[in-house]
Amino acid sequence: MNNQILFASSNMHKINEMKLLFEKSNWKIISPSEINIPKLEVIESGSSYLENAVAKIIAYENFTTLPILADDSGLEVDALNGYPGIFSARMGGQNVNSDTERNEHLLTLLNGIINEDRSAIFRAILVIKFFGGDMIVREGKISGEIICKNRGNDGFGYDPIFELVSGETMAEIGNRKNDISHRAKAAQALIYSLKNSEKDIISK
Numbered sequence: 630m631n632n633q634i635l636f637a638s639s640n641m642h643k644i645n646e647m648k649l650l651f652e653k654s655n656w657k658i659i660s661p662s663e664i665n666i667p668k669l670e671v672i673e674s675g676s677s678y679l680e681n682a683v684a685k686i687i688a689y690e691n692f693t694t695l696p697i698l699a700d701d702s703g704l705e706v707d708a709l710n711g712y713p714g715i716f717s718a719r720m721g722g723q724n725v726n727s728d729t730e731r732n733e734h735l736l737t738l739l740n741g742i743i744n745e746d747r748s749a750i751f752r753a754i755l756v757i758k759f760f761g762g763d764m765i766v767r768e769g770k771i772s773g774e775i776i777c778k779n780r781g782n783d784g785f786g787y788d789p790i791f792e793l794v795s796g797e798t799m800a801e802i803g804n805r806k807n808d809i810s811h812r813a814k815a816a817q818a819l820i821y822s823l824k825n826s827e828k829d830i831i832s833k
C-alpha cells in the first residue's frame with residue numbers, strides 16, 4: 630500500500646529529504662510539480678511555524694484532494710533570543726537573498742559572541758491535512774551550536790554553520806541527517822501517528 634501525500638513545497642532540498650524520510654512508510658511523498666501543480670509563492674506572514682505551515686497547505690488545497698503535508702522550520706539562536714526563528718527564510722531583509730548570504734548575515738550578528746554562548750536549535754513543524762479537514766501536527770528539534778565559519782557541502786540552508794554535539798556540522802553528515810535532524814524527528818513522529826490511525830484516516 631502506498632498512499633500518496635502531496636508535499637506543499639517547491640524547495641528541492643526539503644522535497645528530497647521528505648521523500649527519503651517517508652521511504653519506508655506506507656506513504657509516498659510527491660512534489661507539486663509531479664502532479665503538474667504550478668510553483669506557488671506562499672507568503673509566510675504567520676506569527677508561528679504552525680500558522681506558516683497551514684498557510685502553505687491552504688495555498689495547495691485548491692489543486693488536489695490528496696492529503697497535504699507542509700513543513701515550516703527555523704533556526705533559533707539563544708544569544709539572539711530565539712532569532713531568526715520564524716524569520717529564518719527572510720532574515721536580513723531584501724538585501725539577503727540566498728542561503729550563503731543568510732549564513733553570512735547570521736555570523737555577523739554573532740560577531741564577538743564566544744563559542745560557549747553560541748547554542749541554537751533547529752525546529753521543524755510538520756502538518757498534514759486530509760481532504761475533509763482532519764489534521765495532524767508534529768514537531769522535531771535538535772540542539773547544536775553556530776560555528777564561526779561554514780563547514781561541509783551537504784544539506785542546505787543553515788546546515789554548514791550548525792555544529793552537532795558530535796563536532797560535525799549538519800552539512801558534513803550526508804544522509805545521516807535523515808536519522809537525526811529536526812525534520813527527521815518530526816517525520817518519525819508523524820509516520821508513527823499515521824500508522825496508528827491509518828484505518829480511521831483512510832476511511833474518511
Ligand code: IMP
Nearest residue numbers: 700701702703704717718785786787788
Ligand atoms: P522554511 O521552513 O521554508 O520557511 O525555511 C526556513 C529557513 O530555514 C530557510 O532559510 C531554510 O533554508 C532554512 N532551513 C529549513 N530547514 C533547514 C534545514 O534542515 N537545514 C538548514 N536550514 C534549514
